[in-house]
Structure formats: structure tokens, C-alpha cells
Amino acid sequence: MNFNETLKKYEPVIGIEIHAQLKTKSKAFCSDINEYGGTPNTQVSPISLGHPGTLPRFNKEVINYAVKMGIACNAKITEIMHFDRKNYFYADLPKGYQITQDKTPICTGGSIYIKDDKGNEKTIELTRIHMEEDSGKSIHDQDPFNSLIDLNRAGVPLIEIVTEPVIKSGTEAYNYVSEMRKLLRYLEICDGNMEEGSMRCDVNISIMPIGAKQFGQRVEIKNLNSIRNIQRSIEFEICRHAEILEKGEDIAQETRNFDASTGETVAMRLKESAHDYRYFPEPDLTALIVSKEYIENVKKTLPPLPNELYKKYKNELGLSDYDASNLTESKDIALYFEEMIKLTTNYKVAANWVMGNVKSYLNQTASTINSFPISPKILVDVIKLIDNNSISNSLASQKLFPELIENPDQKPLNIAEKNGWISKNDSSELESIILTVFEENPDETARFKNGEKKLTGFFMGKIMKASKGTADPKTSSKLLNQLINNEV
Amino acid sequence: MKLDESTVERIAQLSKLEFNTEEKVAILNDMNQMLDFIETLQEVDTDNVEPLIHMTEDVNVLRADDAKTTISQEEALTNAPSKDSTYFKIPKVLGKN
Numbered sequence: 001m002n003f004n005e006t007l008k009k010y011e012p013v014i015g016i017e018i019h020a021q022l023k024t025k026s027k028a029f030c031s032d033i034n035e036y037g038g039t040p041n042t043q044v045s046p047i048s049l050g051h052p053g054t055l056p057r058f059n060k061e062v063i064n065y066a067v068k069m070g071i072a073c074n075a076k077i078t079e080i081m082h083f084d085r086k087n088y089f090y091a092d093l094p095k096g097y098q099i100t101q102d103k104t105p106i107c108t109g110g111s112i113y114i115k116d117d118k119g120n121e122k123t124i125e126l127t128r129i130h131m132e133e134d135s136g137k138s139i140h141d142q143d144p145f146n147s148l149i150d151l152n153r154a155g156v157p158l159i160e161i162v163t164e165p166v167i168k169s170g171t172e173a174y175n176y177v178s179e180m181r182k183l184l185r186y187l188e189i190c191d192g193n194m195e196e197g198s199m200r201c202d203v204n205i206s207i208m209p210i211g212a213k214q215f216g217q218r219v220e221i222k223n224l225n226s227i228r229n230i231q232r233s234i235e236f237e238i239c240r241h242a243e244i245l246e247k248g249e250d251i252a253q254e255t256r257n258f259d260a261s262t263g264e265t266v267a268m269r270l271k272e273s274a275h276d277y278r279y280f281p282e283p284d285l286t287a288l289i290v291s292k293e294y295i296e297n298v299k300k301t302l303p304p305l306p307n308e309l310y311k312k313y314k315n316e317l318g319l320s321d322y323d324a325s326n327l328t329e330s331k332d333i334a335l336y337f338e339e340m341i342k343l344t345t346n347y348k349v350a351a352n353w354v355m356g357n358v359k360s361y362l363n364q365t366a367s368t369i370n371s372f373p374i375s376p377k378i379l380v381d382v383i384k385l386i387d388n389n390s391i392s393n394s395l396a397s398q399k400l401f402p403e404l405i406e407n408p409d410q411k412p413l414n415i416a417e418k419n420g421w422i423s424k425n426d427s428s429e430l431e432s433i434i435l436t437v438f439e440e441n442p443d444e445t446a447r448f449k450n451g452e453k454k455l456t457g458f459f460m461g462k463i464m465k466a467s468k469g470t471a472d473p474k475t476s477s478k479l480l481n482q483l484i485n486n487e488v
Numbered sequence: 489m490k491l492d493e494s495t496v497e498r499i500a501q502l503s504k505l506e507f508n509t510e511e512k513v514a515i516l517n518d519m520n521q522m523l524d525f526i527e528t529l530q531e532v533d534t535d536n537v538e539p540l541i542h543m544t545e546d547v548n549v550l551r552a553d554d555a556k557t558t559i560s561q562e563e564a565l566t567n568a569p570s571k572d573s574t575y576f577k578i579p580k581v582l583g584k585n
Contacts, residue, residue, distance in 0.1 A: 031551070031554060031555055032555070033555040039561065042561045057549070057550070057551040060548075060550035063550075087502075140580070140581065151564070151576070171565075283541070288547065438544070
């Protein structure tokens with residue numbers, strides 16, 4: 001049974017857990033530096049090493065970040081909460097327990113919007129968002145006889161974002177994780193780098209016959225280090241489950257690892273001897289209270305959110321779905337565009353400039369918009385020059401734009417004047433150019449006069465060349481048609 | 489409530505500890521005594537009483553987000569029974585559990 005046939009018979013049910021490392025300066029429960037890539041075991045202290053007698057002290061910025069995410073997802077923020085201990089033994093967890101939130105997650109409910117397989121808007125409901133600490137890192141492939149432990153990551157603050165089982169396909173999962181990553185980046189609370197592990201995803205998946213009420217046996221997939229691999233692993237699992245069910249066999253409850261080189265998942269451990277994490281309230285930390293005023297204050301610090309901007313661009317500015325998505329892909333680009341549309345109502349042209357010249361310059365120079373030399377105001381000035389026919393679109397984009405990159409403080413109009421790029425609207429000047437073109441191309445002129453309309457392009461090209469691109473196309477084409485009729 | 493040997497084994501397994509038969513008997517005895525003690529406490533009516541989580545009424549005892557280095561790598565590794573100059577070393581594990 002191939003993938004498409006499978007989807008005619010079975011319905012996947014998918015939930016996703018995202019662990020997002022918060023980019024606070026220090027760790028969650030002690031002041032160790034929170035930074036990726038440090039020399040192993042240098043960003044540690046007796047607290048993160050789990051030495052006896054040490055006590056955790058909670059970083060207030062973690063609440064701020066978690067509340068930001070909660071507000072952005074329209075979740076309910078818990079007023080009174082505490083931390084819990086999740087107990088298990090593993091070498092990269094020196095205390096023997098992880099401080100997390102079991103009973104009182106900081107956020108419950110909430111949702112975000114994504115696109116489904118057909119491109120329609122779909123709501124993905126969240127179950128919860130809670131705060132917890134990361135574990136250290138185990139390295140298994142450097143030493144043949146030992147595993148090595150680096151505790152720099154131990155105690156780094158995380159939020160775990162859990163969806164309801166409402167995701168229905170690999171594409172939806174891809175869109176959901178992309179959207180969440182965008183949101184985390186807009187809020188500047190997590191850098192969303194899956195390769196470095198600052199954002200990690202676990203997928204829970206089962207399939208059931210279409211229309212069934214009872215979910216199938218669930219499997220968890222781990223080790224997903226890119227958004228594309230999340231989608232691949234889901235599509236692989238859907239087929240694997242269907243094959244097992246078609247044979248009349250049962251799906252084992254287990255955790256599976258995704259192998260990106262084969263595109264397959266491999267069983268990691270059976271969940272039969274289920275963990276008993278023996279959660280209980282963390283007695284070393286006081287209760288937390290998040291007041292209404294606190295939430296209101298955090299709300300005031302939120303940047304515009306991608307979905308709000310997307311809807312504004314599409315519905316209010318009348319931009320296409322593609323343009324609106326493209327412009328809101330990164331916050332910095334969107335904010336640049338926001339500055340432009342304060343100064344011009346020519347939204348489509350502004351969008352084209354940002355997505356065209358500006359983005360390709362950023363790509364070519366591997367730079368970000370924050371170091372882009374041309375200010376939004378200057379770029380709008382360029383658009384205005386095009387709008388009032390002072391300069392042709394192609395001269396503006398091919399000549400003026402590179403010149404402005406070099407001289408971002410100069411007025412576009414001055415640069416255009418100095419270089420003779422101002423459009424020639426002046427009929428007498430254009431007239432003499434056109435007449436010269438006629439003289440130089442007698443054959444074509446005769447054929448054009450005899451009604452060979454397809455030569456318009458040929459003549460416009462010659463006129464543009466003769467005027468070095470400054471001939472205003474509208475005026476030129478009008479004049480061209482008048483003059484050809486006067487030709488003898 | 490009385491515990492049996494399988495509970496002792498389960499708890500030993502979760503604690504990554506191993507005991508011989510004699511020890512298990514002693515532990516089972518101790519644990520049952522502890523449970524008897526709790527049983528006495530359970531005579532108190534605690535319906536409608538919120539569990540006490542914190543021994544202090546202080547809330548939001550928080551720290552500013554300032555990063556500091558307090559110990560060196562060498563100090564961090566000092567007490568480890570097995571290490572090199574960079575890492576803690578543990579017996580080889582392949583994947584979690």
C-alpha cells in the first residue's frame with residue numbers, strides 16, 4: 001500500500017512537543033553562563049553540578065519569556081504555580097531529578113494558526129506550556145570505552161510547548177513547527193536553531209481507520225534535528241503503522257529514533273517497563289505568583305506578531321498570500337517593511353523592492369537587514385521617483401540601487417540627476433531620439449509604418465538604448481506611434 | 489496497606505540499586521514500618537485541606553538574570569571519580585536507557 005492509498009484508509013493523529021531553550025543570559029536556577037558552544041564543563045557551578053547542600057534560585061527572566069510566549073499563543077497564564085521534581089537516574093542529570101512543572105504549567109490552552117495541506121488556515125490548539133531545566137549532554141562517540149559528560153547545558157531554561165493531538169499530516173507538522181519557530185524568534189526568546197539543539201521536537205503519532213473514534217497505538221519519535229526531518233519521519237511512520245495494521249498485527253508502544261540518512265525510524269526503547277518519574281512538588285523553590293498587572297506589562301513589550309502582520313498585509317494592504325508570507329518570514333524584514341509603509345501607500349511596489357532587490361542583496365552578501373545600508377525612507381524615496389515617472393523602474397533597480405548601497409546618505413534624486421538617469425518626458429528631446437532611430441533603421445521603419453506592429457518592441461528597445469534607459473516608456477511609445485504616422 | 493517483595497524490587501530498580509534476599513527482607517520490614525507510621529497520620533481528616541507545598545509564605549523569590557563564572561573547569565571536575573581534563577567519564581551508554 002503506497003502513501004496515498006494509506007491516506008485513503010487511515011487518518012493520522014499527531015501531537016508535537018517542542019523544547020525551546022530560552023536565550024536568557026544565565027541558567028534557570030543558578031547564574032552559570034547560558035551560551036551554546038562553550039568549552040565543556042566551564043559553564044557550571046556547584047548548583048548545576050548537583051552538589052549536596054546547594055539550593056536553586058530561579059531566574060526571573062524565565063517567567064517573563066514564558067509569559068510572552070503564553071500571550072503570543074493566546075494561552076491562559078496560571079496565576080499561582082510551583083515547580084515539581086521529575087525523578088530519574090541518568091548521568092547527564094546530576095541531581096537525579098529535573099526541575100519542571102507537572103501539576104501547574106505556566107500556560108494552559110491557547111492556539112496558533114497554521115496552513116493545512118491545502119493552504120487553508122487551521123487552528124492548532126495547545127495543551128500547555130511549562131518551564132523546566134535542560135539536562136547536560138552525553139557524548140557517546142568520542143571515547144571507545146566511556147561516555148563523556150558535558151554539564152554546560154545542565155540547567156539551561158526551557159519551555160516545553162505541547163499541542164493537542166490535532167495535527168493530521170507531515171505537512172501540517174512542518175507548518176506548525178515553522179510557525180512556532182517564527183514566533184519564538186519574533187519574541188526573541190529562543191533562537192530556534194534545531195541543529196544546535198536550541199529547539200528540539202518530539203512527535204507523538206498514531207493512525208486509525210478514517211472516521212474512527214478510538215486513537216491507535218501511539219509511538220513517540222525523537223532525534224529530529226530539522227523541520228524537514230519531522231515531516232519525513234511522520235510520513236515514514238504513517239506507512240509503517242499502516243503496513244503493520246494491514247497484516248493484522250499490533251503496533252508496539254515505543255520510542256523511535258529518526259535516522260536522517262535512511263529516512264527511517266528505528267526502535268529505541270520499549271515503554272513497557274514504563275517510567276515512574278515519581279513527580280512531587282519541588283520544596284527548594286517558593287511558589288510563583290503571576291499577577292494580572294505583570295501580564296499586562298509583559299503584553300506592552302511584545303513586538304508585532306507574525307500572524308497579525310500577515311493578516312494586515314493580506315487583508316488591509318491587499319498583498320498576495322505569497323507576499324504576505326514572504327514579508328513576515330523574519331521579524332527584521334517585516335519591521336523594515338513596516339517603516340516603509342508608514343511613508344508610502346504603494347504597498348505592492350514596496351513589497352516587491354523588499355522581496356526583490358533588498359532580499360537578493362542580503363542573500364548575496366550573507367547579511368541581515370539590520371546591517372542593510374539603505375534606510376526604509378530612502379527606499380521609499382526611490383519608489384516615489386518611479387511613481388512620478390522621474391526614473392524608470394529598470395534604471396532604479398539596476399543602477400540607482402547599487403549606487404545607493406555605496407552612498408546610502410545621498411538623496412536618490414541627486415544621484416539620479418548627477419548620472420543622467422532622470423527620465424526624459426520632454427517631447428522634443430524624445431522626438432529627436434526617435435527620429436534618429438528611424439533614420440538609422442530605414443527598413444524596419446518602413447515595415448513598421450506598413451503596420452507591422454510587432455516591431456514596437458524593436459523600436460522601444462532602440463529608443464531605450466539611445467537614451468541610455470532614461471526615455472519614459474509611456475511618453476516614448478505614444479510619441480513613437482504619432483511620429484511613425486508622420487514618416488514619409 | 490502492606491508492601492510485598494515486588495514493590496521493593498521495583499523501587500530498587502528505579503533507584504538503580506541491587507539487594508540480596510536478606511537485604512530485601514530487611515528493607516521490606518523497614519518500609520512496612522514506615523507505612524504503618526503514615527497510616528497513623530492518615531487517621532486525621534484532611535478532606536478540604538490543600539496540600540502544604542511550601543514551608544514558607546514567601547513567594548516569587550527570584551534572581552536577576554546576571555551570568556557569572558564561579559568555578560573553573562578543573563574545580564568542576566575535581567570530585568569526579570573518573571574524568572579527563574575536559575569531561576566527566578562514565579561507563580559507556582548507548583542511547584538513553
